[in-house]
Amino acid sequence: MAKPIKSKNILYSFNFYAGSHHEKLMSAIADAIAEMLPIFITECSLTYEGGNGAIDYDYAVKWFGYLRRQKLGYTVLNLSNRKMSYSLIKASTGENKHLSDDDLTDNGPEEFKSLHYYVNMAVLSFGIVFVFFMMALIYTIFSKRKCWTYYQFIRKIKKRELGDVEIHHVKYAYVKRILVMALMLITIIYLTWRITFSINKDHGPIPIICNIILLLVEILGFIESCVLYFNILNIKDHTLPLIDDHEYPDVDIFIATYNEPEELLRKTINGCKHLQYPDKSKVHVWVCDDKRRGNIKELAKNINVGYFDRPDNKGAKAGNLNCAMARTSAPYIVTLDADMIVRSEFLLKTIPYFVYVEKCNTKLPEDQQRHLGLLQTPQCFYDPDVFQYNLYSETTLTNEQDFFYRMIEVSKTSTNSVIYGGSNTILSRKALDDIGGFYTKSITEDFATGLLIESKGYLSLAISEPLASGMTPNNFDDHIKQRTRWGRGVINTARDMKLLWRWDIHFSQKLSYLSSAVYWYSPIKNLIYILSPLCFAVFRIPVFKCNWLEIGVFWLPMFILQYLCLTFVGSRMISLKWSNVYEICVMPFLLMPVVMESFGISKSKFKVTDKSSNKSESQKRSIKMIPFIILFILSIYGIVRVLTVVNLTNMLCMVVILFWLCVNLYTIIMVIFLISGREKDEENDEFARSTVVVRTCEIIKVQKGDGMEKNATTSVLTEHILKIFINDREFLRIGDIANVKIQTDKYKAVLNCIVTSVRSISGKYLIIMGILEYDDEEEYLQILFDRIPTLPQTLQTDFFRFVLFRNLVYRVIRLFSYFYIEKDIIHTSKKEIPDLDSDMV
Structure with a gap:
């Protein structure tokens, strides 16, 4: 040589x-x-x-x-x-x-x-799994002896033939169990390999430190996923009990308000006034105004509901609710945020649970009685959140909070650790009295109040059916403020209430609540996940050592199972793609508040989330994009560098690094799009003109001024415009005035409208009409709001490239001010409608 x-x-x-x-x-x-x-x-x-x-x-x-x-x-x-x-x-x-x-x-x-180390590790991993399984089995056997969850209470009543309420397993429960067990096994094998063989000792202390940090985050993530899937796999379908009309008790409904607009409160009160109940005199609606506004007091008087105010704002929202409690006496209390509009069936689908439990208690000895303390229904939303709207995904993406309220919350019933969400909730007055009222020493009073109720031995229950809907934060800045308040409040509450050392809650409750607190440290976790591939690709730090066979045997099966479990077990309400976007977009802004709160540097002042649409984000967008632009540049550089060192001997390892970098890059691009916002398109965007948009297909009647009447089909209903389909192109022209008669099973409204546009679509005619006058505005509002919102309730098929492509196209279109492809075919003059082929909107 x-x-x-x-x-x-x-x-x-x-x-x-x-x-x-x-x-x-x-x-x-x-x-x-x-x-x-x-x-x-x-x-x-x-x-x-x-x-x-x-x-x-x-x-x-x-x-x-x-x-x-x-x-x-x-x-x-x-x-x-x-x-x-x-x-x-x-x-x-x-x-x-x-x-x-x-x-x-x-x-x-x-x-x-x-x-033989692959085989040895498999044996070791199976041994670890067996030990965990035996511990879980022993724990389950002993925990079942105590009646500490709603499910166990109902099962006990059923076993003694003291009640007839059925409990059903969710669909595909056993398939989900097998999938999750496979994921747990593969993940344990992966972590065993990570601990024993993947630490790189050949390149000095920095790779070792980076490896250990990443390993600790992976272990913490595994524990979180175990708690999550354990709860989800124990979800049961709790049948609504049947009770007699005379058994429905008195209910106080507290609408907490501080600075929300009068028009918003009017809709919320209107929803409460239309609640179905056998004896409506037992439903008491109270507006709890913490800003002592004369116009809100007058509004409550005109609508004939109660009004409370107080001389100060001590205790913020919790203090406001405690003040209302002191002036009322109904055994059950409903708490609503000012924007949450209940469906008419809200009480009929919640109160029977409380009444049934109390009926069963009369048949039990006092030492075996359990009382239902709180029932949480989902916080659903009738307007798109910042992710749905800013990323042009309001027809494919669920609301960011749907997975929490309709899956995680429901799953927490299995451990009696349902988190009180502050709104859309029914609470027992007896439970609140036992804990001294709503907790006032935290900016997340709801989290603390629910914990205290459950620590007193009260049962908690969450159901998945949306029974009320409200408004989400209107822009990304408000979204960050809301999440910061929640994160700091939960960490503060967990610390001040000594959650880790409490002996008055069950181990599973403690684990569930600790998991909720640990979740708010996800900014740290996500920062490590983003920086780890960059350490190798950009800074040439080999975080861990592996070969192609180890990647294929340990990492790849785990990743595939993670994807399948989150998609299938999560009932298509969440995916890895969107979960990454949700968490990484708040990462830079929650990082310091979470760390500061952990060291006791608290921000105790309560500030209501601004849900109005007056605040502009444009001045802050550029600053908020800076950390993501830096990560974007580093990711591009890392991808290019990895591509230059790929060869046949390290092909699979480099492909995994490239995949990791590309997934992070995709997420970073989507976050940049999210922060950049979406310009309002008054011409084609219904949400630009109305907070609620109902996409529906119902038969209605349209009557012209000359008395001629024809049937039509609704397409879009909002507070200010209608979109309907009609077959006769001669019936309505731009500028015509017509009455639109809408009738549902519960409501009927006549709207006086003017035709503003006529468009040809697939052989039919889309008529856009502006609403001039209502014959009964309250009835029409109920037609809009007394339903499950028509925004997506499950994730629709929407691949990575389609979402990215759609955002790129719309933003290019926005750049050139070309916002629509619809074509008006009828002009204001009364000319003959040309015979056109149908156009796509």
């Missing part, structure tokens, strides 16, 4: 014995590598030259460490059971014996001695 042959297709053979060949020969091979000579180690051993003598462990470590760093292939002398020092197999081993690690000599690199 000192005198290389000047010819192509030459491979140089190199031999060494660790006991005989030291720095001089290592220097020679280093020089050859520097000259870019292709080298393969055809013979090597840990012994002295000749094959006998002691093994030189010190130089063996140096040699094989050097070979790994330089990625040089080698063959080790000698795969035999000869009585020589260089033999890899002990002389006592029979020729027909199946080899194990015990049959190997001390000669040979560490990799060869670990031929």
